[in-house]
Every structure is written in C-alpha cells, then in structure tokens.
Amino acid sequence: MINLEGVRPFAEGGNRVCYIHPDNKNLCLKISKQEVVKKIRSNAPWYKKLRSEQSFDDNFREERAYQQRAVKRNPQKIWRHLARWHEFVGTSKGLASCTELITNNDKVALNLEEYLFSKGRTSEINNALKDFEMFLKETKLLTKNIIPHNLAVKENDSGLTLKIIDGLGCMSFIPLPEISDAFAKRYIKRRIELMYSRIEWDLSGRKGSWK
Numbered sequence: 001m002i003n004l005e006g007v008r009p010f011a012e013g014g015n016r017v018c019y020i021h022p023d024n025k026n027l028c029l030k031i032s033k034q035e036v037v038k039k040i041r042s043n044a045p046w047y048k049k050l051r052s053e054q055s056f057d058d059n060f061r062e063e064r065a066y067q068q069r070a071v072k073r074n075p076q077k078i079w080r081h082l083a084r085w086h087e088f089v090g091t092s093k094g095l096a097s098c099t100e101l102i103t104n105n106d107k108v109a110l111n112l113e114e115y116l117f118s119k120g121r122t123s124e125i126n127n128a129l130k131d132f133e134m135f136l137k138e139t140k141l142l143t144k145n146i147i148p149h150n151l152a153v154k155e156n157d158s159g160l161t162l163k164i165i166d167g168l169g170c171m172s173f174i175p176l177p178e179i180s181d182a183f184a185k186r187y188i189k190r191r192i193e194l195m196y197s198r199i200e201w202d203l204s205g206r207k208g209s210w211k
Ligand SMILES: Nc1ncnc2c1ncn2[C@@H]1O[C@H](COP(=O)(O)OP(=O)(O)OP(=O)(O)O)[C@@H](O)[C@H]1O
Pocket: 011, 012, 013, 014, 015, 016, 017, 018, 028, 030, 058, 083, 099, 100, 101, 102, 103, 108, 109, 110, 111, 149, 150, 152, 165, 166
C-alpha cells in the first residue's frame, strides 16, 4: 500500500484529489472524493440507485472508458493525445487510479484553462487545437464534453500537444456512438464544436451559457 500521509496533493477537481506518486514522479494518483460519489448516488433516480456504488465513481467510469473501441483500434497512436491509464492501487487515503502524469521539465503541465488564462489564444495553442481536433475525428475517441481544465498542455520540440487527463467516455443517453462509427462521427463533431464554444466562453468572461 502506498503511504500518502503528509503528501500534498498537486491539484484537486470537483470529483478527485490528485497526487504525484511518491515513488515515481511520472505517475499520477487520483482518489475519488467519497462524499461526492455518495451525493451523486443519492441524487440519482431510483432505477440508477440499483447500480453499485462503483458505477458513480469517476475512477471506475474512467477505467471503463479506456476500454472503448477507439483505444483498442489505435493501440499506438491514441497515446499521443491521451494520458496512459495504468492500474488501481491501494493508498492510505483510499483506492487510487494510477495514470501517466503529464509534465514539462519535471513540473506538472498546465491544463488548457490555465494556459489560456495566462497566455491567451497563441498561434502555438491554435495549432495544438487543430491537431487535437484532427486526431479526434480520425480515431473517433469518445469523450464527454471537452472542458479546457481536462486537457494538459505538453511542450515538445515541434510545439504543443494537448492530452486528455479527464473526461473520457460517452455522454449519450443511449450510447450508440460506442457501437456505430456513423453515430461516433456525429457525436465527435458536436464535442469539437462545444470545445471551441467553451474556450470562447472561458476567455470572454463566462457570461450566459457556454453551450
Ligand atoms: N495526469 C495528469 N497530468 C497532469 N495534470 C493532471 C493530470 N490529471 C489531473 N491533472 C490536473 O489536476 C486537475 C484535476 O484533475 P481531474 O480533472 O482528474 O479531477 P476531477 O475531480 O476528475 O475533475 P472534474 O472537476 O473535471 O471532474 C486537472 O484539471 C489538471 O490540472
């Protein structure tokens, strides 16, 4: 078991707390906030409450999302824009998912929201967005709505690369995009449109609805 007592998280989202693995600076440990899992479950309609508690936990949903067709069909290419998922590990603060930590010069990478707020829509980030958009269309990787704080900005010799660190999966009520390429194509086109509107909304002071 990994001891996280006294280890400070490097970040925290609405659902999970993130630590750098104490024995490997290239790995990220994410622990779901149990109070959030319980709240989501208690607010769910009765027929969803019949599901196990795990099905309301983002770490378990994410593990399932990594098993989608696009990942299996593109076993090499997919990791260019997706953080690798390794395993579940026990820690002193609860079960953690262990994933690739995205870094630049040994520091945790900025997420896209942080990048945009500090540097704006630079030509480098526009190129990275275009590249990411092409990748999604080509691989048909299914994501929930792509929110800038769920993409990490990796610096490399040829520019910037966006990496998904959260939000993998399909948000359709009936998950047809998981089984049909035609539905996946339409679904992804919409996620890309919404990604750009969310960026615009973030950068223009978050007025009104971003959709
Ligand atoms: N693998 C990673 N590499 C680098 N930074 C990361 C990684 N995973 C998470 N982060 C940072 O930690 C933040 C929170 O992580 P994450 O999005 O996984 O938490 P969450 O609670 O699931 O988020 P949300 O509020 O979107 O549900 C991210 O916005 C990002 O800045």
